[in-house]
Amino acid sequence: MTALIEVRDASVRYLSTGQAALGATSLTVGPGDLTLVTGPSGCGKSTLLRLLNGLIPHAYRAEVCGEVLVGGRPVAARTIRDISTIVGTMLQDPRRQIVGTTVAAEIAFGPENLGLPREEIRRRVEEVAGRVGVTHLLDRATAGLSGGELQMVAFAGVLAMAPRVVVVDEPLANLDPAASLRLMREIRRFVDEGGAAVVVEHRVEEMLEFGPGEVLYLEDGATRYLGPVEGFLRMAPAGHVKLPFPTLVARAGELPAVTPPPRREGEDAVPRLEYQGVALAYGPRRVLTGVDLALGAHERVAVLGPNGAGKSTLLRAAVMLVAAARGEVLVDGSPVAERSIAALATTFGYVFQNPGQALFSATVGRELAFGPRNLGRGPEQIARDSADVLRAVLLDGEKDIMDRPPRTLSFGQQRRLTVALALVMRPRTLILDEPTAGQDLRTTTAFLGHALAAESVESVYFITHDVDLALTYADRVVVVDKGRVVADASPAELARDESVWSKAGLRATSLVRAVRDHLPPAPPGASEPLRPSPGRGAGSVPHPFDLARALSSHAPGPSGSSNPFPQEGTTCS
Amino acid sequence: MDVTPRYLGAGSFLSRRDPRVLLLVPVLHLAAVAGIDDLRPVLACTAVALLYYRAAGIPWRGVRANWTFMLTFTTLLVIVNSVLTPADTRSWGSVLFTVPLAHTDVTWATLSYAATILVRYVSLAMVGFPVAFAIAPADFGVAFARLGLSQRLAYGVDLTFRFLPSTWASLRETVDAQRLRGYEHSRSRNPVKRLLTLRPVVVPVTVNALVDAEDTVNAMDLRAFGGRHRTWMRELAFDRADLLVLGGFAAMAAAMLVARILGLTQTVWVP
Numbered sequence: 001m002t003a004l005i006e007v008r009d010a011s012v013r014y015l016s017t018g019q020a021a022l023g024a025t026s027l028t029v030g031p032g033d034l035t036l037v038t039g040p041s042g043c044g045k046s047t048l049l050r051l052l053n054g055l056i057p058h059a060y061r062a063e064v065c066g067e068v069l070v071g072g073r074p075v076a077a078r079t080i081r082d083i084s085t086i087v088g089t090m091l092q093d094p095r096r097q098i099v100g101t102t103v104a105a106e107i108a109f110g111p112e113n114l115g116l117p118r119e120e121i122r123r124r125v126e127e128v129a130g131r132v133g134v135t136h137l138l139d140r141a142t143a144g145l146s147g148g149e150l151q152m153v154a155f156a157g158v159l160a161m162a163p164r165v166v167v168v169d170e171p172l173a174n175l176d177p178a179a180s181l182r183l184m185r186e187i188r189r190f191v192d193e194g195g196a197a198v199v200v201e202h203r204v205e206e207m208l209e210f211g212p213g214e215v216l217y218l219e220d221g222a223t224r225y226l227g228p229v230e231g232f233l234r235m236a237p238a239g240h241v242k243l244p245f246p247t248l249v250a251r252a253g254e255l256p257a258v259t260p261p262p263r264r265e266g267e268d269a270v271p272r273l274e275y276q277g278v279a280l281a282y283g284p285r286r287v288l289t290g291v292d293l294a295l296g297a298h299e300r301v302a303v304l305g306p307n308g309a310g311k312s313t314l315l316r317a318a319v320m321l322v323a324a325a326r327g328e329v330l331v332d333g334s335p336v337a338e339r340s341i342a343a344l345a346t347t348f349g350y351v352f353q354n355p356g357q358a359l360f361s362a363t364v365g366r367e368l369a370f371g372p373r374n375l376g377r378g379p380e381q382i383a384r385d386s387a388d389v390l391r392a393v394l395l396d397g398e399k400d401i402m403d404r405p406p407r408t409l410s411f412g413q414q415r416r417l418t419v420a421l422a423l424v425m426r427p428r429t430l431i432l433d434e435p436t437a438g439q440d441l442r443t444t445t446a447f448l449g450h451a452l453a454a455e456s457v458e459s460v461y462f463i464t465h466d467v468d469l470a471l472t473y474a475d476r477v478v479v480v481d482k483g484r485v486v487a488d489a490s491p492a493e494l495a496r497d498e499s500v501w502s503k504a505g506l507r508a509t510s511l512v513r514a515v516r517d518h519l520p521p522a523p524p525g526a527s528e529p530l531r532p533s534p535g536r537g538a539g540s541v542p543h544p545f546d547l548a549r550a551l552s553s554h555a556p557g558p559s560g561s562s563n564p565f566p567q568e569g570t571t572c573s
Numbered sequence: 574m575d576v577t578p579r580y581l582g583a584g585s586f587l588s589r590r591d592p593r594v595l596l597l598v599p600v601l602h603l604a605a606v607a608g609i610d611d612l613r614p615v616l617a618c619t620a621v622a623l624l625y626y627r628a629a630g631i632p633w634r635g636v637r638a639n640w641t642f643m644l645t646f647t648t649l650l651v652i653v654n655s656v657l658t659p660a661d662t663r664s665w666g667s668v669l670f671t672v673p674l675a676h677t678d679v680t681w682a683t684l685s686y687a688a689t690i691l692v693r694y695v696s697l698a699m700v701g702f703p704v705a706f707a708i709a710p711a712d713f714g715v716a717f718a719r720l721g722l723s724q725r726l727a728y729g730v731d732l733t734f735r736f737l738p739s740t741w742a743s744l745r746e747t748v749d750a751q752r753l754r755g756y757e758h759s760r761s762r763n764p765v766k767r768l769l770t771l772r773p774v775v776v777p778v779t780v781n782a783l784v785d786a787e788d789t790v791n792a793m794d795l796r797a798f799g800g801r802h803r804t805w806m807r808e809l810a811f812d813r814a815d816l817l818v819l820g821g822f823a824a825m826a827a828a829m830l831v832a833r834i835l836g837l838t839q840t841v842w843v844p
Contacts, residue, residue: 053795081797089795096788101710101735108806113797121806141710143738161796321749342755350753356784357743358750360776370773374755407780425754 002072004086004165004196005029005052010066012047012056021047023222024066029165029198034191036207036229037200039218040240040440041412045169045200048218051075052167052198054083071164085114088163092170094147094154103129103145103153104138110161128159132186147307148179155186165196172203176306176465177507184210202440204236205244205510217241238545242441242468245510248544252552255545261452268296270333272347272429272459273318277327280313286325287313288483297332297428300452301461302470302491304506305480311463314480315431318461319344342375349422349457353434355414356407358421364390364409365402367417371425382424389420393450412443416450423454430454432462436469448473468511471495471541479506490539492519511544518551582707585630591815592708592716598625601822602700605829609838612689614829619696621825625818626699629707636702647694655687666843681843689841710734715805724803736789740782747777 005027012022022044029035037045050056051068054075068075071086091097100106104125111121129135132152137145145153151171158166168187172180188210191197201207208229215232217225219240225232233247239256248255271294278291288310295301303311316322317329320336329336331347339347352358361367368386369379377385390396393416398404406417415435422430430451436444444466452460452473464470470477471491479487479500487500494500495515501508508516519541542550582588587595606618657675666680708716714731718724748756751773759770793799811819832838 055791055795059791059794080794081800084795084797089792091788091792093788095739096785097792099732099735099789099793101731105711105731105806109798110796112804112806113800115800115802115804118804118806118808121804125806142735157796316749319753321752341752341757345753345755348753350750352746352750354746354781356777356781357747358754358773358777359780360773370756371754374757421754 003028003030003069004071005198006067006069007048007051008067008069010051010064010068012044012051013063015061015063021062021221022051022218025216025218025223027198027216027226029196031164031194031196032191033196033214034188034210034212035196035198035214035216036204036212037198037216037218038202038204038207038236038241039224040202041443042220042410043218044221045218047221048216049089049167049169049198049200053087053089054078054080081113084110084161084163086164088158088161088166090154090158090166090168090171092173094150094174097154098142098150098157100142100157102138103134103140103142103156106142106153107138107156107160109157114161124160124162128156131159132156133182147174148176148182151175151179151183152186155183159190163195165198166190167198167200169200170202171199172201172206174307177206177467178306180206181507202241204232204241208244239445240440240442245514245544245548248548249514249552252549255548258543258545260543261449263298263300263452266298266458268298270297271295271330272297272299272332273461274330274333275314275317275327276330278317278324278329279326280310280317280322281325282313282322286483287322288480288485289326291327291485293478293485293488295459295461297458299459299461300473300475301459302474302477303461303463303480304465304467304470304477306506307465309480310483311480312433314478314485315350315433315461315463318431319348319350345371345375345425346427348429348431349419349425349427350431351418351422351433351435351451355411355418358418359406359414362405363403364395364406364417367406368420368424371421375425385424385426386420388455389423392423392454393417393420394446395420412439412447415439415443415447419447419451419454423456426456428457429459429461430457432460434464435462436464436466444469467506467509468544471511471515472543475540491515491541492521492539495519495541496521511541511547514547514551515541518547579635579706580709581635582629582631582703583709585628585707586814587625587629587703587707588709589814590818591809591811592712593720593809594811594815594818595703595708596716596720597819598822599697599700599704601819601826603697605822605826606693606696608833609693609829610686610689611838611840611842612685612692613842614832614838615689615692615696618825618829619692619699621821622696622699625822626702629703631702631706636706639702640698643698644695647691647698651687651691651694655690656683682841685843686841712807715807715809718805719809725799728798732789740778743781744774744778747774747781750777 007025007027009024009026011020011024013020025048027035037048039045047056050060056062057064057076058080070078070083075083098106100109107125107128108121111124129138132155134152134156137149137153142150142153166187171183175183187197187199199207212229214227215225215229216223217232217236225235233243236243238248238251238254273295275291275293279286280288291314303314305311313322317324318331318336331339359367361370365386368389369382372382372385387396390401395401395413395416406414409417432451435447435451439447474491477489477491477494478485481503487494487497489497492515495512500506501512602618602622606615609615656679657672657677666682668678668680671678711731713734714727717730718727756773759767761767829838
């Protein structure tokens with residue numbers, strides 16, 4: 001059978017930067033194949049996708065060596081328009097991909113561009129809308145859709161082109177677990193019905209459930225592995241990609257040591273942030289109701305929940321970006337409305353999801369000085385604080401960092417800079433909104449490590465979709481769903497509460513199941529066999545590497561007869 | 574502030590019309606009322622515009638703020654241009670009163686002319702509002718394309734409606750992010766200084782929009798946009814009601830044009 005895509009020793013060097021982005025890479029994708037492309041940020045995944053869909057060489061100026069064939073013909077000899085009838089592409093952020101004002105217009109966009117007859121376009125719109133379950137949305141404006149709905153509509157728009165293979169860039173990055181599951185099921189169905197898919201994703205564990213036949217692992221633009229999943233799980237660097245917990249246990253001996261970020265101890269006589277019967281709304285649209293919550297001045301709190309549940313709204317109330325429609329929000333015991341912006345800025349450092357949201361200055365030095373200068377601080381103090389925070393986020397080693405334009409930093413460095421911009425205001429609590437969306441495990445670990453270790457910061461509250469991140473780094477997890485706080489517990493308690501995982505757009509990961517199975521609540525007075533990381537309180541969950549090591553040392557032996565975990569290379573149900 | 578396009582007239586007589594009708598009627602109406610100094614024919618045209626506006630079924634509560642703004646702005650404009658600084662030819666007749674400070678004599682002719690201008694603006698708003706509120710947002714592109722605009726420009730109109738809400742959201746997000754860094758917009762009277770203080774908001778929003786636009790352009794290319802032939806799923810065809818509406822406004826424009834050429838509407842009417 002003819003391969004749909006054949007990449008033969010293809011390498012790419014962008015002419016704009018002169019840098020090689022992808023070394024000699026080979027890949028073959030045929031009907032019925034689901035291929036996972038993974039690797040840390042900047043490894044060349046996006047460049048490979050651009051090769052497959054023809055953006056390279058047609059839209060990006062790049063030198064390509066080797067050969068890339070789509071449908072048996074070289075991509076260089078075909079137009080993007082032509083390639084798009086074979087290769088459908090889903091971008092990471094559906095908001096940038098969706099161009100139609102209504103769902104029907106969006107799905108019709110591709111077939112319209114192909115100049116198909118109207119009857120055929122209507123037939124395709126109805127068919128794919130029914131297939132992916134968005135028929136009820138057809139007349140809705142795309143601007144009013146949730147993240148999960150947008151992703152399904154974007155996928156419907158791709159399927160309407162009737163491609164034979166879809167390439168999907170980080171489908172899990174912007175979605176809650178339930179929405180991710182719906183999308184990946186559709187992609188799997190597309191493959192099972194004779195199509196093919198190439199999915200770029202670094203959250204390996206979640207992807208394994210959908211049975212990729214082959215994994216391509218890239219690092220620094222080079223192919224480190226190409227083959228079946230089992231082999232990949234044996235070789236994948238555990239600190240770089242998120243692997244299933246049973247794999248971590250099986251490879252416990254090779255896991256790197258983990259140094260938990262230091263924590264600030266102190267008395268929590270008055271909560272840092274308290275909600276008393278609070279309802280939060282944007283104009284007439286009520287987002288959260290009946291919130292009674294007190295977050296401590298020395299706590300690490302994770303806020304979990306599905307897209308659109310009100311997670312960001314909850315924490316935005318702390319800095320008056322949304323006012324309480326009912327009830328009262330208190331900061332350090334006094335109403336937030338009585339505080340000035342300057343007072344709030346030195347209490348809470350709020351780090352937005354998009355690092356580019358606030359960058360405007362010509363140099364990093366001026367960017368760092370902007371906030372403190374607005375607070376009336378002097379140049380000497382600003383210079384001192386700027387140097388301190390750059391050291392805290394490990395950007396001080398960058399050459400001429402103070403004179404560099406902020407947007408010339410890499411994406412990961414920009415994220416660290418946004419933390420520095422918050423820290424330079426000397427806040428006592430850091431609020432991170434989706435701090436690790438779309439980031440690989442290594443970047444995530446480094447980013448959160450910097451945030452949690454910051455010297456002046458007493459507490460960190462972070463919003464995330466990543467269940468394992470919440471369990472690993474928080475002392476306490478608050479779950480928000482359908483405009484209400486539906487759970488508020490320690491990570492271990494939450495993992496053991498099975499009812500939470502069937503609701504609230506959450507899915508139990510293998511780490512959750514491991515906690516449930518192997519970290520039973522300690523009876524009063526008894527010592528726990530597996531203690532959390534030093535400095536973390538009761539109810540916390542040890543770092544997955546520590547937990548895996550501990551469980552591995554408790555396991556009876558290589559025969560595995562009593563090993564509670566599935567064998568390496570299989571997925572957990 | 575919500576900048577999402579508001580399709581308030583959905584289901585009305587005008588919303589069922591070919592969108593080209595709603596785009597062409599304001600042009601024809603402008604041709605009819607432009608350059609007329611006599612209040613009476615302008616009132617007659619306004620009565621037609623009112624009927625047309627009623628046919629759009631736009632709920633009052635949805636556009637109350639828009640009308641308030643429009644009426645306030647145009648009333649001030651008319652007072653300044655037609656009452657406080659009238660041309661000599663429009664201030665004949667006995668003086669009713671003199672405007673203090675400006676020392677302008679106000680006559681019946683002055684008031685009649687001011688009323689003519691105000692009513693003209695109101696009638697134009699009446700035929701213009703249905704463009705904003707009675708055309709389905711998804712119909713703009715195809716309507717412009719069928720009026721002869723290039724496919725790319727026509728789709729550009731659709732994209733504007735699509736990305737207006739997200740660009741606005743990005744602006745709000747940036748303002749929020751900068752406020753948390755102690756940013757406040759300058760209240761200085763110096764316009765240059767005021768403009769410069771907008772940099773922390775304008776620069777990130779513009780740069781982010783350009784970065785996002787690159788992804789959007791790629792996404793459009795990857796769905797075969799930009800070919801010579803494009804089918805618009807929405808099929809447009811004038812029906813009898815469309816032709817009647819267009820014909821009516823065309824006839825009115827022609828009649829007013831003839832009257833203007835014959836010099837029948839160039840004199841300010843004084844009762």
